[in-house]
Amino acid sequence: MARPRWHQTLTAPSSRLERRWDRFVALWAALNLLWVAFDISYIPLRTFWLQRNLYPLPSVPLAVPLTFIPDITPWVDPIKGIEPHRETQAYLRQFDRLDAALGQGPTGAVTPIQRQLLAEQARLTAEMIDSNPMQASGTSGTLEKIKNRLRQRADRDSAKQAAAVLLSPAWIDAHPWSQERLFWRQQVLPLVATTYWRSIDENGRPTDHFWRYDLLLFQSVFALDILLRAIRLRRRLPGLSWGRALLRRWIDLPLLLPFWRWLRVVPVMERLHTSGLISIEPLRAVISRAVVALLAVELFEVLALQLIDGLQQLIRSRRWPMRIRALRSHQMVVSNDERELVELVRIWGPLLLVRVAPRLAPELQGVLGHALQQSLQNAIVPPGLRQLQPLLQVEKGLSRQLAGGMVESLLDLTRTTGERLSRRDDQQLELLQRCIDRFWEELAEALESGPALERSQQLLCTFLEEFKGNYLSQISRAGIEGLIEELDQIMVKGSQGPQERTDAP
Structure with a gap:
C-alpha cells in the first residue's frame, strides 16, 4: 500500500531531552491557545459562566442547568476589571x-x-x-x-x-x-x-490584566524555547548569525505578541506537528489544493500572457538580426571553453548519419524512385507509346535502379561522414564551428536585406495573438481540478514504484 506524502517521517531532535522539551513546549503552547480562546470569549460568555445555564431556544425561557461546572467568575472578574x-x-x-x-x-x-x-x-x-x-x-x-x-x-x-x-x-x-x-x-x-x-485604565481602555499572566506563565517559556532553538540551529550551522537564526523562527512571532493573539494557532499547530504529537499534513494538503484550484487559472493566465507578450516584444524588436548574430561562438559567453553547439553536432551527426539514415534506405529509394519516374516519364517513353506496358515496366525498373544507386551512394557518403564526425578532430571541429557561425551570419544578413524580417515578425506576432485568444480562453477551473487529480494519481504511482522494488526479492 502506498504511503501518502504527509506520512513521511519527521526529523526528530538528536537527544531524548530535546525531544521531551519540544513536546512539553508544544503541549504548553496548546494550553496557552486554550487560555487565549477562553480569555477572548469570556466577556461574551460571562452570563453562561455566571449562571451555568444552557438555553437551547433563545426566545423561550427554557434553561438546562449545568451545575457540575464551577463558578469561575469570582477569580476571572478581577483579571478583567x-x-x-x-x-x-x-x-x-x-x-x-x-x-x-x-x-x-x-x-x-x-x-x-x-x-x-x-x-x-x-x-x-x-x-x-x-x-x-x-x-x-x-x-x-x-x-x-x-x-x-x-x-x-x-x-x-x-x-x-x-x-x-x-x-x-x-x-x-x-x-x-x-x-x-x-x-x-x-x-x-x-x-x-x-x-x-x-473599570477603565489610564489609556481609556477596559481594564485587562491577562497579559501579566500570559507573560509570566507562557511567553517567558516561549522566549526561552525560541532561544534554545536558535542555539541548536547555530550549532548545526556554525556560520549562521544570531539574527538569521532568530529570523528562521519567524513563525513563532505570534507567541510573543500581546495583540492578535488568535494568530498563535499557527505556531501552535506547527509545534504540535514537528514534535510528532499530531499530523497536519492532510489538512495542509486539502487547504493547498483548494487554494491551487482557486488561483491556478489566474496565475497561469498571467504567466502565459507575460511569456507571450515578452516573445512578441522580442520578435517586434529591430535588433532581432543582432540577436541572431550574437549566437556566434566568438560572441557567446562560454564557460570552460566548451562549445556546446559543436559538441551536439559531433554527437548527433554520427547518430543520424550512421544509425538512423541507413535504416531509411527503402523509404528513401521509394521516394526518390517516384520522383525520377515522374521526371523521366516524357523523356524516355514518348506519349504515343505510353500505352505499351513493357515500355512502362522498363521505365519503372530504370527509375528504381537509378534511385537505388543514388541512395546507396548517398548513404555511403553519409556513413563515411558520420564516422569521421565521431572521431575527435580539432580541425574538423574548427570547420564545423566556422560553418555554424557562417550560418548565423548569413541568416541575419538575409533578414536585414530583404522584406522577410517585417513579414516574419508580422506573421509570428499574429500567430501568438491568435494563440492568446484561442487557447487561454479555453482554460477552466474544471480542467484544473482534473489536473490536480491526475497529479495525485501520479504521486501515488510514484510512491508505489520504490516500495514495489523494495519488496521484490
Whole structure:
C-alpha cells in the first residue's frame, strides 16, 4: 500500500531531552491557545459562566442547568476589571428584603410595610428601565428580555405599567407569592444579576490584566524555547548569525505578541506537528489544493500572457538580426571553453548519419524512385507509346535502379561522414564551428536585406495573438481540478514504484 506524502517521517531532535522539551513546549503552547480562546470569549460568555445555564431556544425561557461546572467568575472578574454594578446590586438587595417580608408575613391583606416594599421595588424597576444599566456592560438585549417577560406576565403594552401591576397589593392579593417569587427568581433576577461594571485604565481602555499572566506563565517559556532553538540551529550551522537564526523562527512571532493573539494557532499547530504529537499534513494538503484550484487559472493566465507578450516584444524588436548574430561562438559567453553547439553536432551527426539514415534506405529509394519516374516519364517513353506496358515496366525498373544507386551512394557518403564526425578532430571541429557561425551570419544578413524580417515578425506576432485568444480562453477551473487529480494519481504511482522494488526479492 502506498504511503501518502504527509506520512513521511519527521526529523526528530538528536537527544531524548530535546525531544521531551519540544513536546512539553508544544503541549504548553496548546494550553496557552486554550487560555487565549477562553480569555477572548469570556466577556461574551460571562452570563453562561455566571449562571451555568444552557438555553437551547433563545426566545423561550427554557434553561438546562449545568451545575457540575464551577463558578469561575469570582477569580476571572478581577483579571478583567469587572465589578458588580451598584444599581443592579441595590435592586437585588431590595428584592431580597421584599421576599423576606412577603414570605414571613401572615396570609391575608398586605401590611403597610409590605406595601412600602412593593412600591419601592416598583420604583427601582422603573428606574432600571429608564437608566438601562445593562448598557455599561454591552448587554442592552438583556433589558429587552426583562421588559418582554414583564409585559407577557402582566399582559400590558408598557414594561413600566407591567412592573407596577405585578408589584401592586392587588396583584399580590390575587396571586400567591410562592408563584410570583418563582417568576422573579427564575426569569427576571438572573438577567439583572448579569449586569456588571468594568473599570477603565489610564489609556481609556477596559481594564485587562491577562497579559501579566500570559507573560509570566507562557511567553517567558516561549522566549526561552525560541532561544534554545536558535542555539541548536547555530550549532548545526556554525556560520549562521544570531539574527538569521532568530529570523528562521519567524513563525513563532505570534507567541510573543500581546495583540492578535488568535494568530498563535499557527505556531501552535506547527509545534504540535514537528514534535510528532499530531499530523497536519492532510489538512495542509486539502487547504493547498483548494487554494491551487482557486488561483491556478489566474496565475497561469498571467504567466502565459507575460511569456507571450515578452516573445512578441522580442520578435517586434529591430535588433532581432543582432540577436541572431550574437549566437556566434566568438560572441557567446562560454564557460570552460566548451562549445556546446559543436559538441551536439559531433554527437548527433554520427547518430543520424550512421544509425538512423541507413535504416531509411527503402523509404528513401521509394521516394526518390517516384520522383525520377515522374521526371523521366516524357523523356524516355514518348506519349504515343505510353500505352505499351513493357515500355512502362522498363521505365519503372530504370527509375528504381537509378534511385537505388543514388541512395546507396548517398548513404555511403553519409556513413563515411558520420564516422569521421565521431572521431575527435580539432580541425574538423574548427570547420564545423566556422560553418555554424557562417550560418548565423548569413541568416541575419538575409533578414536585414530583404522584406522577410517585417513579414516574419508580422506573421509570428499574429500567430501568438491568435494563440492568446484561442487557447487561454479555453482554460477552466474544471480542467484544473482534473489536473490536480491526475497529479495525485501520479504521486501515488510514484510512491508505489520504490516500495514495489523494495519488496521484490
